[in-house]
Amino acid sequence: MCHSLLSTLILFILIVFWAQKVEVLSQVTGYVGLNVTLPCSFIQGKESSNVTQSQRDFLSPDRNKTCIIVFNKQHGKSVYESHLKGRVDMDDQSLQIKNVELSDAGSYICTINTFPLGSFHDTTELHVQGECKINL
Numbered sequence: 136m137c138h139s140l141l142s143t144l145i146l147f148i149l150i151v152f153w154a155q156k157v158e159v160l161s162q163v164t165g166y167v168g169l170n171v172t173l174p175c176s177f178i179q180g181k182e183s184s185n186v187t188q189s190q191r192d193f194l195s196p197d198r199n200k201t202c203i204i205v206f207n208k209q210h211g212k213s214v215y216e217s218h219l220k221g222r223v224d225m226d227d228q229s230l231q232i233k234n235v236e237l238s239d240a241g242s243y244i245c246t247i248n249t250f251p252l253g254s255f256h257d258t259t260e261l262h263v264q265g266e267c268k269i270n271l
């Protein structure tokens with residue numbers, strides 16, 4: 136009884152630590168006029184899977200979802216029409232936003248498609264602070 140409980144626990148730990156996943160920072164703070172990087176990477180688990188494509192979507196505070204950029208291993212990079220166009224780049228799965236604006240605040244969903252295990256995603260919350268710190 137105790138033994139089987141222990142086995143279950145060990146199995147659970149192995150699943151938790153060996154499962155493949157997308158790793159992001161859950162919260163990032165950007166400052167108006169500066170650059171910010173939102174890291175995102177695919178962590179291999181027990182079964183290996185190759186990254187084929189990664190994508191970033193923006194979810195505004197009013198829950199409007201916009202595709203920002205897609206990077207495909209074979210076909211390259213495609214930047215979509217969004218308020219971030221011209222200020223955004225993706226390098227090795229991390230998203231860089233240049234010259235941050237207040238309206239950039241919101242949720243950034245990182246989706247990584249892999250073969251053969253399919254797609255994984257996680258979200259980073261970007262908080263934006265004004266450049267002037269006003270002490271009241």
Ligand SMILES: *[C@@H]1O[C@H](CO)[C@@H](O)[C@H](O)[C@H]1NC(C)=O
Binds near residue numbers: 168233
């Ligand atoms: C933001 O990034 C761009 C290009 O990577 C660089 O030229 C610029 O100096 C950076 N700005 C700041 C404030 O670091």
Ligand SMILES: *[C@@H]1O[C@H](CO)[C@@H](O)[C@H](O)[C@H]1NC(C)=O
Binds near residue numbers: 183184185250251
């Ligand atoms: C991942 O890609 C490498 C190189 O293309 C290939 O050798 C390997 O079999 C692939 N692995 C899987 C799980 O598809």
Ligand SMILES: *[C@@H]1O[C@H](CO)[C@@H](O)[C@H](O)[C@H]1NC(C)=O
Binds near residue numbers: 199201
């Ligand atoms: C959602 O975003 C799209 C693209 O940025 C924009 O055209 C549309 O008006 C937005 N919808 C709402 C309800 O804000």
